[in-house]
Amino acid sequence: MDARFTDEQDEIRRTLRDLLDKRCGPQELRAAVDTPAGHDRALWTALAGHLGLPGLALPEACGGAGGTVTELALACEETGRALAPTPLLATAVLAAPLLLALGTGAQRAGLLPRIASGGLTAALAVPGPALATALALTGHDRRGQWAGGGRAGGVQARRAEGGWQVYGQVDQMLDGHSAELLLVAAHTGGFARSRVLLFLVRGDAPGLTRARQTALDATRPQGWVQLRDTPAELLGDEAADALAALARLGDTAAACLAAEAVGAAARVLERTVEYVGQREQFGRPVGSFQAVKHRLADAYVQVQAARSAAYYAAWAAAAPAPGAETAGALALAQALEALRRAAAEGVQLHGGIGFTWEHEAHLYFKRAAGDELLFGPVHRLRARAADAAHVFEEAGT
16 A cells, blocks of 8 residues: 555645635635525535536546545545535535446436536435445445335335336435435335335425425535425436445445544644644643643544544545455544544633634534534444454354
């Protein structure tokens, strides 16, 4: 493994950081999350049109840059650093790889170039609070019962004249209120022979009702979606193994989420170090006290270790190797812990101002808590990785 980044990868990081520093400061961030979509459409156009972010990991034949998960993870690290509310996670990390893996030739040709150019946003709809299970991060349900189990609830799909229809509700969906294309995981075939398939639903399809939800982390907007006999198109064909594709997607998603959390953790730690160097108490900077130095040093070591784990997970997802199948979940667990630690230290060491709504410290703390609710908790990520690696199995069993 060559741990060095290429000149092109370093340029992606530098250019993206410069753009976000100019276009996604604290005031711009708050203005963006208060819009109905929850993100700045002009910023997304710049990220897509000028930097090609949505197409970083898509093949050139599909209009992308032909990069790998590593480039996408580096981009996520920078957007995480700024807490930039963009459709990058929902569109490029969760939806686009499924379209590439399962879509027919016509579907890939019709949708992926539009995603790569930023002209189409997409989102993955998984019923209930089961996104981490669907991605095989905190468990692996081989029957897909998280999608409703074939009984009432969840989302069901049935054949209709001229195609398919889906019926059900998704209560917690990243960018579900604003995405122009929904990838809906639904049960079909009745209870005895039920299986999970993925369906494409247009954002303006009849029978579709949706709205933005109030979320703990406003920088990661979520929506709820109701489907009432909504026309849908099967993604790929009926022979496609949607559950396996979702499980494979988990490695990519975990690496990108880990990198994103590392970026956020590094930024809030930088701001805290800067602040304690300026704030004085008893006639000297707070940062000169040994207890404060120790706390920040411990947080720094944790962030750096999480960064190494995230980079390795991205490399492993881009070039799978034996034994690397648990890298994503472990990196995500370590990164979420590092972000939670750095954000908590940031709130406390900023003193009274760290608890106020006007300061940005609470946004990083909410990102840490919100991500753990969506993709964790940490102990389940580690338990799933241990099970996958057969850590606790006795020899010969």
